[in-house]
Amino acid sequence: MQEKTARKIWITGIVQGVGFRPFVYNLANQNQLNGWVRNTSSGVEIEISGRPSQIDLFLNSLNSNPPPLARIDNIDIQIINTDHHDSFEILTSQPRPGDFIPISPDMTICEDCLRELYDPTDPRYRYPFINCTNCGPRFTIIKDIPYDRKKTTMASFELCSYCESEYKDPTNRRFHAQPVACPECGPSVKLNMNQQLIAEDEEAIQKTRKLLADGKIVAIKGLGGFHLACDAANENAVNELRNRKKRSDKPFALMAYNLKIIEKFCKVNQKEADLLKSGAHPIVLLEKRENQPLPESIAPKQKTLGIMLPYTPLHYLLTEPAEWFPELLVMTSGNISDEPIAYQDEDAVERLDLIADAFLLHNRPIHTRVDDSVTRVVQDDIQILRRSRGYTPNSIASPFSLPQILATGTELKNTFCLSRDNYFFVSHHIGDLENFETLEAFQSGVVHFENLFRIKPQAIGCDLHPDYLATRYAKDRANKEKLPLYMIQHHHAHLAACLADNHWGREEPVIGLIFDGTGYGTDKAIWGGEFLIGGYKEFQRRFHLAYTPLAGGDLAIRTPSRMALSHLWKSGIDWDSALPCTHQLCMEERTVLRIQLEKGINAPPTSSMGRLFDAAAALIGIRQVVTYEGQAAIEMEMMVDPDEEDYYQFEINAENIDPTPLWHALVNDIQKGTPIPILAARFHNSIAHLSLQVAMQIKAETGISTLAMSGGVWQNKVLFLNTTNLLKNNGFELLMHHKVPTNDGGVSLGQAAITAKQIQS
Numbered sequence: 001m002q003e004k005t006a007r008k009i010w011i012t013g014i015v016q017g018v019g020f021r022p023f024v025y026n027l028a029n030q031n032q033l034n035g036w037v038r039n040t041s042s043g044v045e046i047e048i049s050g051r052p053s054q055i056d057l058f059l060n061s062l063n064s065n066p067p068p069l070a071r072i073d074n075i076d077i078q079i080i081n082t083d084h085h086d087s088f089e090i091l092t093s094q095p096r097p098g099d100f101i102p103i104s105p106d107m108t109i110c111e112d113c114l115r116e117l118y119d120p121t122d123p124r125y126r127y128p129f130i131n132c133t134n135c136g137p138r139f140t141i142i143k144d145i146p147y148d149r150k151k152t153t154m155a156s157f158e159l160c161s162y163c164e165s166e167y168k169d170p171t172n173r174r175f176h177a178q179p180v181a182c183p184e185c186g187p188s189v190k191l192n193m194n195q196q197l198i199a200e201d202e203e204a205i206q207k208t209r210k211l212l213a214d215g216k217i218v219a220i221k222g223l224g225g226f227h228l229a230c231d232a233a234n235e236n237a238v239n240e241l242r243n244r245k246k247r248s249d250k251p252f253a254l255m256a257y258n259l260k261i262i263e264k265f266c267k268v269n270q271k272e273a274d275l276l277k278s279g280a281h282p283i284v285l286l287e288k289r290e291n292q293p294l295p296e297s298i299a300p301k302q303k304t305l306g307i308m309l310p311y312t313p314l315h316y317l318l319t320e321p322a323e324w325f326p327e328l329l330v331m332t333s334g335n336i337s338d339e340p341i342a343y344q345d346e347d348a349v350e351r352l353d354l355i356a357d358a359f360l361l362h363n364r365p366i367h368t369r370v371d372d373s374v375t376r377v378v379q380d381d382i383q384i385l386r387r388s389r390g391y392t393p394n395s396i397a398s399p400f401s402l403p404q405i406l407a408t409g410t411e412l413k414n415t416f417c418l419s420r421d422n423y424f425f426v427s428h429h430i431g432d433l434e435n436f437e438t439l440e441a442f443q444s445g446v447v448h449f450e451n452l453f454r455i456k457p458q459a460i461g462c463d464l465h466p467d468y469l470a471t472r473y474a475k476d477r478a479n480k481e482k483l484p485l486y487m488i489q490h491h492h493a494h495l496a497a498c499l500a501d502n503h504w505g506r507e508e509p510v511i512g513l514i515f516d517g518t519g520y521g522t523d524k525a526i527w528g529g530e531f532l533i534g535g536y537k538e539f540q541r542r543f544h545l546a547y548t549p550l551a552g553g554d555l556a557i558r559t560p561s562r563m564a565l566s567h568l569w570k571s572g573i574d575w576d577s578a579l580p581c582t583h584q585l586c587m588e589e590r591t592v593l594r595i596q597l598e599k600g601i602n603a604p605p606t607s608s609m610g611r612l613f614d615a616a617a618a619l620i621g622i623r624q625v626v627t628y629e630g631q632a633a634i635e636m637e638m639m640v641d642p643d644e645e646d647y648y649q650f651e652i653n654a655e656n657i658d659p660t661p662l663w664h665a666l667v668n669d670i671q672k673g674t675p676i677p678i679l680a681a682r683f684h685n686s687i688a689h690l691s692l693q694v695a696m697q698i699k700a701e702t703g704i705s706t707l708a709m710s711g712g713v714w715q716n717k718v719l720f721l722n723t724t725n726l727l728k729n730n731g732f733e734l735l736m737h738h739k740v741p742t743n744d745g746g747v748s749l750g751q752a753a754i755t756a757k758q759i760q761s
């Protein structure tokens, strides 16, 4: 018989609202341990007494097998002398002001709830809001902390006696599951057409399915906002949706009931299957199968489709396979072109009325709008292209301790970032800060995050661009609250974002390959093809693409042919009227453009790598006018002949990388009638080889062999793989994005890290 002993245990991490206390309660009982567990304002506290061998078993399981949504950051254990417990209890707790605990993201319906959803004997049989401590809404419904039903959008639903008995039973999966609900007491769905109620509950779901099967467009309220749905195989419906949504070419996201259906349309490897089925259930970009029958208009000129699995019980009920029902639904965010996703009922009905034939609504309010996350797998690595539902508000651990900081991010694909202790909190995807709705989402988002994580910024970081709305917000607040303001160069922030993403804690500088569309430079030029040397604190611009006029500003961004002509002009190459980029513009437009270029009227200099890709795509004849950011480069990437190995040269002098030799060679190849896939391949290879050449030169100068890659251009998979292979084969250590996007969605993380380091120095 062993002596009894006791322990006190403190745990931090995501340990509240995820079934942690009942898990501890059951574990203690299994091991015949007495004591108690309670939530504190910074985590969970446990006292246990019993036999040492049982205590060891308890601690092992605690570490190795916590509840699915829990994330243990730290466990402290102390041996204590106490033997007065004669049972194990769950105690109530008092939060201390100022403390915080991490909040779980919204999580996909779990296996147990899914089984109950389809069990005719279960009280929640086919109930679209079934959830438990292991799954369901979290971040989207939380109004304040501590996480408690009263402080969520479930507050107005009073628990029925059945739900309450589960909620209060420590052995039940729904013990303290704040959003717990059933058909008796919880939210319900209804179908509206022309502002008239058509059907409720199961009938509403079945009528929605009929409408979708009939080719209609239905606005569906989900977890973090509205989707616009239609039959993905119905070309008329898809085209109609494009017209009404004013979205001409940007790919639509899809949803399928299960993996088997997805595999009919796309190639799915194990890593991609795991990602589709992971707790976040993100959209995964998957390679289309040849001859799959979907209309081209789902994702024009793309080799991939963005697909997700159902992530709420409602989605399961809506997508159930039937002979007459579409296998794939378009599930695109419910908005008109660039506005943020609609999430409140009245607002959605008003804004989406001209798009949707019907509305499937429910009465559980959404507190924070959250878009679907977008991911892909590149050579076994997961890349996040849009970090939102299922990922936010998970914290990102910092390699150094952080003051309380707000970083306001950029103009496009905005996220903001707050920090404290050892955590960065990067926000959900806010969108392009170009209209009132998005700015409002940004502002209320900042306030919400500061409140949830009890952060009062001591300093603010923002972009160097004076006109960005996020910069103006930062300036206003810094003024009002008398806080130091750090204005950070965009590509330095990209570099730091990549370092923080890789938990980089070292002081020595790295080489930054920052290939991007647009960023305001310290010389007021528009940067984007940057070879930097630096770290968090400071950076040096060692090389950059030679400046070329961005004639007409935004017009040049929307019209790659103008960018091509600008590059040709800069390189002293004639505008041969046989070139597609030349005859895209009429004689008069060309005359005006030439005057603009020669006199430098509304033609700011740019070193943008994104614009270099645009120019090449137009010159080769792939795309002259774009309807969304990056379209020309994306379509050129799809054309690349993977077997072609030739490449063109740049001229490097001082800090300038001049593409003149490349343009001469490319125009020469075009005039010889070289096929487009070869031209596209040679251009991509040229950038990969340039990256290696310049990296080698910087390494020779400085001895640095660690390279950080960031910027939107790295979303180009062909370029990314070519370049990383070359660099790895030549002994470089590469830092790439995993936790935040390589595009501007990651920039706020870098701004926060830089601000933290600059404050401290």
Ligand code: ZN
Pocket: 109, 110, 111, 112, 113, 114, 131, 132, 133, 134, 135, 136
């Ligand atoms: Zn569940």
Ligand code: ZN
Pocket: 159, 160, 161, 162, 163, 164, 181, 182, 183, 184, 185, 186
């Ligand atoms: Zn109930």
Ligand code: FE
Pocket: 490, 494, 516, 517, 518, 519, 711, 712, 743, 744
């Ligand atoms: Fe950028």
